[in-house]
Amino acid sequence: MVGEEERRKAAFEAGIKLGALFHQFIGAPVSFENVEILEKAMESCMRLQPYVIDAEVKIDREKLGEKLSEFEYTSLSMEMIEARVEVEVKGEKASAVLKWDEEKRYPLMRLE
Amino acid sequence: MVGEEERRKAAFEAGIKLGALFHQFIGAPVSFENVEILEKAMESCMRLQPYVIDAEVKIDREKLGEKLSEFEYTSLSMEMIEARVEVEVKGEKASAVLKWDEEKRYPLMRLE
Amino acid sequence: MVGEEERRKAAFEAGIKLGALFHQFIGAPVSFENVEILEKAMESCMRLQPYVIDAEVKIDREKLGEKLSEFEYTSLSMEMIEARVEVEVKGEKASAVLKWDEEKRYPLMRLE
Amino acid sequence: MVGEEERRKAAFEAGIKLGALFHQFIGAPVSFENVEILEKAMESCMRLQPYVIDAEVKIDREKLGEKLSEFEYTSLSMEMIEARVEVEVKGEKASAVLKWDEEKRYPLMRLE
Numbered sequence: 018m019v020g021e022e023e024r025r026k027a028a029f030e031a032g033i034k035l036g037a038l039f040h041q042f043i044g045a046p047v048s049f050e051n052v053e054i055l056e057k058a059m060e061s062c063m064r065l066q067p068y069v070i071d072a073e074v075k076i077d078r079e080k081l082g083e084k085l086s087e088f089e090y091t092s093l094s095m096e097m098i099e100a101r102v103e104v105e106v107k108g109e110k111a112s113a114v115l116k117w118d119e120e121k122r123y124p125l126m127r128l129e
Numbered sequence: 130m131v132g133e134e135e136r137r138k139a140a141f142e143a144g145i146k147l148g149a150l151f152h153q154f155i156g157a158p159v160s161f162e163n164v165e166i167l168e169k170a171m172e173s174c175m176r177l178q179p180y181v182i183d184a185e186v187k188i189d190r191e192k193l194g195e196k197l198s199e200f201e202y203t204s205l206s207m208e209m210i211e212a213r214v215e216v217e218v219k220g221e222k223a224s225a226v227l228k229w230d231e232e233k234r235y236p237l238m239r240l241e
Numbered sequence: 242m243v244g245e246e247e248r249r250k251a252a253f254e255a256g257i258k259l260g261a262l263f264h265q266f267i268g269a270p271v272s273f274e275n276v277e278i279l280e281k282a283m284e285s286c287m288r289l290q291p292y293v294i295d296a297e298v299k300i301d302r303e304k305l306g307e308k309l310s311e312f313e314y315t316s317l318s319m320e321m322i323e324a325r326v327e328v329e330v331k332g333e334k335a336s337a338v339l340k341w342d343e344e345k346r347y348p349l350m351r352l353e
Numbered sequence: 354m355v356g357e358e359e360r361r362k363a364a365f366e367a368g369i370k371l372g373a374l375f376h377q378f379i380g381a382p383v384s385f386e387n388v389e390i391l392e393k394a395m396e397s398c399m400r401l402q403p404y405v406i407d408a409e410v411k412i413d414r415e416k417l418g419e420k421l422s423e424f425e426y427t428s429l430s431m432e433m434i435e436a437r438v439e440v441e442v443k444g445e446k447a448s449a450v451l452k453w454d455e456e457k458r459y460p461l462m463r464l465e
Contacts, residue, residue, distance in 0.1 A: 021133055028137040029225065029240050032144025037382075040153040043316065044267035045377055051397035058394035061387035065426040086347035090401040092267065095316050113141065123310035128141050149270075155428065156379035157265055163285035170282035173275035177314040198459035202289040204379065207428050235422035245357055252361040253449065253464050256368025264377040337365065352365050 020109050027104050027111035028128055030068045034102045035115045035126045038063055038074070043098070048090035052076050055093070063102055070110070071103040077117075095124040132221050139216050139223035140240055142180045146214045147227045147238045150175060150186070155210070160202035164188050167205070175214055182222070183215040189229075207236040244333050251328050251335035252352055254292045258326045259339045259350045262287055262298070267322070272314035276300050279317070287326055294334070295327040301341075319348040356445050363440050363447035364464055366404045370438045371451045371462045374399055374410070379434070384426035388412050391429070399438055406446070407439040413453075431460040 042059050056074045063072035077097045084091040100115040111128060118125040154171055168186045175184035189209045196203040212227040223240060230237040266283055280298045287296035301321045308315040324339040335352060342349040378395055392410045399408035413433045420427040436451040447464060454461040 021136070024133075025137055025140040025223075026240060028141040029144040029223075029238075032141040032146075033148035033238055034144075036145035036148030036150075037152045038148075040149045040151075040268050041381055044264050044319075046373075046398040046401045048401050051394070051401060054390070054394050054397050058387070058390050061390050062382040065382045065384050065387060065424075067424050084346070087345040088347060088401075088403050091346075092319050092348070094318060095268075111137075111141075121311040122308070122315075123312060124316070126141075126145055128138060152380050153269055156376050156431075158261075158286040158289045160289050163282070163289060166278070166282050166285050170275070170278050173278050174270040177270045177272050177275060177312075179312050196458070199457040200289075200291050200459060203458075204431050204460070206430060207380075233423040234420070234427075235424060236428070245360075248357070249361055249364040249447075250464060252365040253368040253447075253462075256365040256370075257372035257462055258368075260369035260372030260374075261376045262372075264373045264375075335361075335365075350365075350369055352362060 023107045023109035024111070027068070027106040027109045030104045030106060031102055031111040031113035031128065032126070034063050034066055034069060034072070034104065035100060035113055038100055039095070039098060039115060039124060043093055043095060045093045046090050047076065047081065047093045048085065049081065052078070052081060068104040068106050069102060070105050073101045075099040098124065135219045135221035136223070139180070139218040139221045142216045142218060143214055143223040143225035143240065144238070146175055146178055146181060146216065147212060147225055150212055151207070151210060151227060151236060155205055155207060157205045158202050159188065159193065159205045160197065161193065164190070164193060180216040180218050181214060182217050185213045187211040210236065247331045247333035248335065251292070251330040251333045254328045254330060255326055255335045255337035255352065256350070258287055258290055258293060258296070258328065259324060259337055262324055263319070263322060263339060263348060267317055267319060269317045270314050271300065271305065271317045272309065273305065276302070276305060292328040292330055293326060294329050297325045299323040322348065359443045359445035360447065363404070363442040363445045366440045366442060367438055367447045367449035367464065368462070370399055370402055370405060370408070370440065371436060371449055374436055375434060375451060375460060379429055379431060381429045382426050383412065383417065383429045384421065385417065388414070388417060404440040404442050405438060406441050409437045411435040434460065
């Protein structure tokens, strides 16, 4: 089927980017002071990677606020990270998102 | 086309696993003493993840030997990691590999 | 004062090891199936580093059980990691521990 | 001796920060495009941590240039990271640096 190989490759590349983002940055010190710069840095890392045409990262402020330690910061955790990446392989696009699923208690990644 | 959605999802899931592996473990202290246990731990992490039916990790001993510091160990680096993962989504399988590409100077991940 | 420089250096080296351990491994996929091999791999990484004479890592099974996702595993999180490291610099020893402090909501590292 | 305990604790805290920085960020995608934002994010993470009064991170542009892949970026590697952190514990300060040591082939961390 025309384009199927490219669509599979686009899906594969989108998966790489979300897996990489999560495991690179989880654990990073974060507070209301540096949350924006951390989001921007995380996005910038995704945008460098092959086939990426767009990337967006959001750290959930409400969950961040709930997790703050006595020292007014915490470690970036799986509940807080939201991301979307769009990739394109020879004209075939794939878009994928990462978002905490409260019911599954899992940082779910899925193709849109 | 029958199964295309599942094939795309299988490719996506394979990508997640390789991206995750690389970015979780790069930087880990490694020498000839703990290289086997580190490989086993890395494989064990891949096998836990959804849809994975097989996973294999090899750390290149030759490159490890070349990179050792004066303290007889080094940090796991992108040149050294080789991995293969096989996933299955509703009967559709995908297999993907991670291997250093000397010409591209890049830890290339690709679907097989 | 005799040995003060070595005691400071021993404390510094102990700090490096705990900071490294936490930020290298947080996020790793973990379940009751691979918790032992992950602990062993984490310990093996600490033991390779300069001045380390002993290292111990425990992942809290109770917290692990509480955090499991629908997929029967989770990501290694700051609440679960306990570690002790002993270093020696020119005869001066330092011992340090990492343990979740529920009151401070913080993975506290301290010299013993 | 007056202040010795605080000096040891300051050294310990400085060690934690350098160990954490290295193992959190090694592996992050980096190029000339995002090197500054990555440095700023890394510094911001250090500044949040207890007792830190100053922090500076430099990624070596020359080594970055040498390591670029065919895709015009690379993974942040141990040769490229330079950092300095200053901490203060009850009036006692400690300053520590991380810098690649070419002879030892090692990312050396030391108290100043």
